[in-house]
Amino acid sequence: MESEKPKNWQQLSNYVRWIRAKGACEKCGAVHGTPCEDGGWVFLDVVAVDPEKGLTRVDNLVALCPACRKVHEGDPEPVVGQMSLKFQVES
Numbered sequence: 001m002e003s004e005k006p007k008n009w010q011q012l013s014n015y016v017r018w019i020r021a022k023g024a025c026e027k028c029g030a031v032h033g034t035p036c037e038d039g040g041w042v043f044l045d046v047v048a049v050d051p052e053k054g055l056t057r058v059d060n061l062v063a064l065c066p067a068c069r070k071v072h073e074g075d076p077e078p079v080v081g082q083m084s085l086k087f088q089v090e091s
């Protein structure tokens with residue numbers, strides 16, 4: 001279920017990672033480039049919140065650290081509503 005990346009993906013993913021998320025995981029807040037629990041480094045990736053909606057809209061994109069990405073993609077039924085709610089609450 002790989003979604004196809006749009007032509008302006010670089011721009012979109014950069015916007016989500018560095019401007020909207022300010023370089024931190026939008027789920028757990030882990031900061032890009034800092035050590036993570038498994039001994040590696042936090043590297044933010046941008047993924048679709050709802051894979052069926054694709055990767056072309058920033059409101060369907062989320063910047064996640066490797067750990068959160070694993071949870072997000074490993075979850076057979078991603079709880080989209082709860083995720084976006086959590087983003088709003090954190091500040």
Ligand SMILES: [Zn+2]
Nearest residue numbers: 025028065068
């Ligand atoms: Zn995270």
